[in-house]
Amino acid sequence: MSSNVAQRMMPESSEREIFSYSGAVSAGIVGATGETLRARLAALNADSHRARKVFSSFVELAYNIIHHGEPEGARDVKIVRCGSVAVWQEEQRYHLRSRSLISADNAPPIAQRLQTLRDLAPEQIRFEFRLRLTNLQYSSDASPSGGAGLGLLTIARNAAEPIDFELVPVPSHDGRLQLTIHTVVQ
Template sequence: MQQLDLYALREQFNQRQILLCFNGPISRSLIEEIGNALRNYLSAEDAPPSAAMDVFAVYIEMTQNIRHYSRDKGWSEQESSATVIVSRDDQGRYVVSAGNLVDTADGEQMLASVHSLAGLDKVQLKAAYKEQLRRPRDAEKVSGAGLGLIDIARKSSEPLQASLQTLTEGRSFLSLRAVI
């Protein structure tokens, strides 16, 4: 195995303004620990309280969705891995990105949901959120890409972005990006 150049990786993280990066199997306790580290970092950086709360909420929503999805699928630890990055863009805004392995059909459905939300303004997103809240929940049905995704879109300062990279055996890698 080739030795990793940590200095070059560090320089790339600094250049891309990456504040936090995680790649691997994700558990409830790990989500909590990384969340605490993120909260402390945002506090030390004197992030505006509303931005810090939104970044934290989006991070939690994305990572919990990945964890629940993998658990519902009954996937192994390796299949349940996630990649999560919190960074800053050139305008100083926070960017929360998360990706994970999905069944391709589920990923395509998620892309469609993200694209439909991308066309909505703040007033329409609020109305969609309220409408979703009023819908009866079917306890037997997995409810992916519902209220949580709308909430992420509401907290974002620009439309959500998602991509799907097709892998093998009906699986793909789904990436979701929110700018706060």
């Protein structure tokens, strides 16, 4: 984990903010915000290959909030998960950052998975992605949510550098942690 993540929450003045969303995150909201992001990238004449990588990373970051996030309200109330996702551009690099609350129980496996992805070389990430995609290494507990774990692999595969992440305790949220993930697409 890097403390650089905390310092890179919002774009600097030399960077161009492309998209930012904060609030309730559901499948419908991911679809609507994803379309908005696509339109913004098209209006900026973004290279189509890079735009696809930015879009798929955005979707996976948002779904990570849905699958692993904790409600911001009382834990016994089943509400939509909340979080934030931002996209900004610095020269030819696109930065994506998500932030959400997660339970202390989910933090260790998520942190371990993110750290493992940080340590893999790009060819190892592509190889693991292909294996998971074809279910050769699929196990029902491959990710903390019981899925195949393709979301974080997709983000890592699209990234120009290792994923950066940070877990910070949030005292006002009953022992929950804030997970921040930052990735760069080039």
